[in-house]
Amino acid sequence: MQITAYDHVGLRVVDRARSQAFYESLGFVLDAPHSNERALELVAPGGVRINLILNGETPPDGRNVLMDVDARWPGYTHAAFVVDRLDTLLAWAAARGVAITEGPVDWGRRRTCFLRDPDGNVLEFNELTPEPTAHTLVIGNKNYSSWSMRAWMLLKFAGVPFEEAGVLLYRPGSREAVQRRGGETGLVPVLLAGEHAIWDTLAIFEYVAELNPAVWPRDPLARARARSWCGEVHAGFNQLRAAMPCNVRGRNRRAEITPEVEAEIARAAHIWSQAGGPDGPWLFGAFSGADVMFAPVAARFVTYGVKLEGRAREYHQALIAHPLYREWAALGELEADVIACAESPEAV
Ligand SMILES: N[C@@H](CCC(=O)N[C@@H](CS)C(=O)NCC(=O)O)C(=O)O
Structure with a gap:
């Protein structure tokens, strides 16, 4: 057995319309045949998929319970996507008033920024730096x-x-x-x-x-x-x-x-x-x-x-x-x- 790729990342959300609109504005498109009343499947033009799990409940005081509380409960901390141009993503965030919560930062192999979706789920975006070749x-x-x-x-x-x-x-x-x-x-x-x-x-x-x-x-x-x-x-x-x-x-x-x-x-x-x-x-x-x-x-x-x-x-x-x-x-x-x-x- 060999793991060959990710199929999708699942994100629990509270407000279906709000989350769908957010991810669609990032370029994801609803894959209706693979969606149902419990989960929406969205796919980006490059084939990257996410599932929005529609059973989220509004957390106490609106904070993301994995990332924004003092207790460090185990669980997924973020999904990291690859983009062709990080500057385009930064311009998208500026135009929509989405705060960049960290970055952009150059890690060498990748240039990265972080932001939150409407439920406070952490999303990481990376522009990969090609190996320098003459x-x-x-x-x-x-x-x-x-x-x-x-x-x-x-x-x-x-x-x-x-x-x-x-x-x-x-x-x-x-x-x-x-x-x-x-x-x-x-x-x-x-x-x-x-x-x-x-x-x-x-x-x-x-x-x-x-x-x-x-x-x-x-x-x-x-x-x-x-x-x-x-x-x-x-x-x-x-x-x-x-x-x-x-x-x-x-x-x-x-x-x-x-x-x-x-x-x-x-x-x-x-x-x-x-x-x-x-x-x-x-x-x-x-x-x-x-x-x-x-x-x-x-x-x-x-x-x-x-x-x-x-x-x-x-x-x-x-x-x-x-x-x-x-x-x-x-x-x-x-x-x-x-x-x-x-x-x-x-x-x-
Ligand atoms: N199949 C080659 C074709 C390359 C080709 O035909 N190059 C021509 C120049 S446009 C060439 O080198 N001609 C010189 C020769 O035939 O000696 C490719 O796709 O690069």
Whole structure:
């Protein structure tokens, strides 16, 4: 037998409506099929569950009998949750007038604060501190390397500090230079995390998502959809890729638009036409790794003058105006190196 995770923590409460409203404002949602007249089950977007046990009686003088009386009766003292951003939690508490009873305090492995729920149950919230790891991103020419662009934008978006090591691509010895840095395939990007090399873009995305979960949408099914689209880009769009080599600073370039290329343009446009939501204009409302994955596709559409319509067009405009896209494109503009096979002639 192995204990693998918590299923839930049970909290006895006095006033059902008051407690439900409190926990819902923290992001928990009622799981009605698993609730009954004795207990409410609530679940947070990350899957963390609590049960509100509805048989509480108002304690004498309103004090929490486990925590606020002189006698130290044995029992649970607090539930400790992990949050992505402690500052967001602190802002939530300030906006609702919920007192922070201890903290925020930096324990090294975690940054923590405590507060009480409406019954005086102690709740602890932790933002975990990642182990300090030195990161180096081995990338190719910024103007030409679409996969490098993705890893670079993602690390910046996730706020993971890194140094850059540039390798000029498609020269004798380029792949060997990447291999010497630990990239087993000789292709870029390679993310070096301390001594360890990660040499595939999807693997880099997943690694960075472990450092900052904001890389993926919060909802598990949205997350799966985001990964499906990213997998599709990673494994597909091969006709488009071949017909339109990445050349971020290039304009008005000619591409042979075969029916297969046309179908892949239509597929990208179909995905993009689904963008936008309450949290913003991106594929999953808030900006995520899925948007980063499509950034070089957006760049190709600029270079080769691909016309889009409606929501897809708006999404494309937003993506090429994103500050990280612009920063990458501006750096590519400054590069002197030319990769002849990616320099298609101008359209007439
Ligand atoms: N599957 C790899 C693809 C990486 C890739 O194709 N990188 C290109 C640059 S965009 C490369 O290194 N090309 C150099 C070469 O083929 O020698 C990933 O996901 O990272």
